[in-house]
Structures are given as C-alpha cells and as structure tokens.
Amino acid sequence: AQSVTQLGSHVSVSEGALVLLRCNYSSSVPPYLFWYVQYPNQGLQLLLKYTSAATLVKGINGFEAEFKKSETSFHLTKPSAHMSDAAEYFCAVSFQGAQKLVFGQGTRLTINP
Amino acid sequence: DTAVSQTPKYLVTQMGNDKSIKCEQNLGHDTMYWYKQDSKKFLKIMFSYNNKELIINETVPNRFSPKSPDKAHLNLHINSLELGDSAVYFCASSQLTGGTEAFFGQGTRLTVV
Numbered sequence: 429a430q431s432v433t434q435l436g437s438h439v440s441v442s443e444g445a446l447v448l449l450r451c452n453y454s455s456s457v458p459p460y461l462f463w464y465v466q467y468p469n470q471g472l473q474l475l476l477k478y479t480s481a482a483t484l485v486k487g488i489n490g491f492e493a494e495f496k497k498s499e500t501s502f503h504l505t506k507p508s509a510h511m512s513d514a515a516e517y518f519c520a521v522s523f524q525g526a527q528k529l530v531f532g533q534g535t536r537l538t539i540n541p
Numbered sequence: 542d543t544a545v546s547q548t549p550k551y552l553v554t555q556m557g558n559d560k561s562i563k564c565e566q567n568l569g570h571d572t573m574y575w576y577k578q579d580s581k582k583f584l585k586i587m588f589s590y591n592n593k594e595l596i597i598n599e600t601v602p603n604r605f606s607p608k609s610p611d612k613a614h615l616n617l618h619i620n621s622l623e624l625g626d627s628a629v630y631f632c633a634s635s636q637l638t639g640g641t642e643a644f645f646g647q648g649t650r651l652t653v654v
Contacts (some may be wrong), residue, residue, distance in 0.1 A: 460640040462642055464645075466582075469648075469650075470647060470648070471545075471631060471645040471646050471647045471648050472584075472633075472645040473645075474642045474644075477640070477642055479640035480640075480642070497621065516582055518584065521638070524640070526576065527572060527596055527597060528586045528588050528589050528597055529643055530586075531580070531583070531584040531585075531587070533581070533583055534582045534583070534584075536582075
C-alpha cells in the first residue's frame with residue numbers, strides 16, 4: 429500500500445536558519461508528491477508539487493523540494509526561515525488513477541525569534 | 542472569489558443530532574472530496590466523487606452520507622452525531638487526472654457535546 433511518512437512531528441528553527449522538513453514515501457508505482465501548508469484555523473494551501481518533470485521543484489514563499497527516487501524522499505527546504513513560516517506542513521502522495529491524496533501525519537514548524 | 546467554499550465554518554451540536562455541511566467549488570473540477578482532520582491533525586479521506594458519482598468510500602460509518610446534486614457541489618450529512626465525530630471536515634476538489642493538486646476549503650470545525 430502506498431504511504432507517506434513525515435519524520436518529526438515538530439520542528440523548531442531560529443529565524444533566518446535553514447528549514448528542513450522530511451518526507452519519505454512508499455510506493456510500487458511512480459508517485460505524484462505534494463507539500464501543503466496549513467495556517468491556524470485555515471484550510472490547506474499547496475506549496476509545491478512533483479509530477480515527474482524536474483526533480484527539484486520550486487514552490488511559493490521560497491520553499492523548494494527535491495525528489496530522490498533512490499531514497500524515496502521528497503524533503504522540503506527553505507534557506508532562511510521567516511516568522512510567517514510557522515504553520516503545519518503536510519506531505520502528500522497520489523498516483524495516476526488513484527483519485528485521492530494520502531497525507532503524512534504533518535510536521536508543526538515553529539520559528540524562534 | 543473563493544474557489545472551494547464550505548459552510549458553516551463552526552458547528553456545535555449535541556450528541557444524537559443530525560447535521561449537514563455544504564460545499565461548493567467554482568473551479569470547474571470533476572472530482573470532489575471530503576477529508577476528516579482529527580485532533581492530532583491527521584488528514585484522512587472519507588469520500589471522493591467524480592461527476593456526481595461516488596468513487597471512494599473509505600470505510601466511513603453509514604451515519605455519514607455524502608450527496609452531490611451536481612459536480613460543483615458535495616454536501617455531507619451526518620446522522621446521530623457521536624462525540625467521536627468531533628473534528629475538522631475539509632471539502633476539496635481537483636481534476637480527475639493524476640498529478641493535479643487538490644484545492645481545499647477552509648474547513649468546518651464540528652464539536653459534538
């Protein structure tokens with residue numbers, strides 16, 4: 429069965445530091461991969477997606493992610509954290525014909541001043 | 542102009558009551574979904590509809606009945622509400638083809654007392 433695992437339910441970084449949120453997937457077929465962000469009391473907003481084109485994907489708000497097939501990973505990074513990046517981040521996977529997204533358990537990102 | 546809108550945003554009700562949540566999308570998408578987010582922020586799909594037809598029902602109790610009058614609307618009716626139904630319910634929509642992201646509504650926070 430296809431699944432997604434996010435390592436670390438809570439990540440805390442200082443403002444200006446590198447943000448690294450980890451996501452690994454399990455799949456027997458090529459996946460489509462997504463990162464979403466959820467701010468408090470809001471819905472989910474797409475940050476970026478991988479759909480078998482370039483392996484390094486750039487998204488909104490300065491985030492990017494790299495698809496590594498050999499490591500079955502799709503980690504999210506941002507070179508310099510802003511206070512406004514504090515939120516819950518979800519990695520998700522889907523497949524051709526699957527008609528649904530399967531989400532990881534989420535990682536809460538805290539930014540320290 | 543909101544892409545995926547759901548009402549109400551908050552819903553507090555007593556055990557045993559019946560309630561409905563409405564969802565509408567103006568993106569022209571073929572597929573609509575209901576997701577449930579529990580108190581630990583875990584997101585799980587409940588239902589998926591494509592062009593008004595049910596295509597995914599993820600072992601959701603019969604007390605939950607989705608209805609899609611047209612492909613722009615997907616409502617969720619819940620009978621005999623239980624304490625365990627308390628959660629945030631998200632409506633989403635997407636195109637059917639794999640690799641396309643889902644767009645989410647703002648969520649309905651349901652509290653059963």
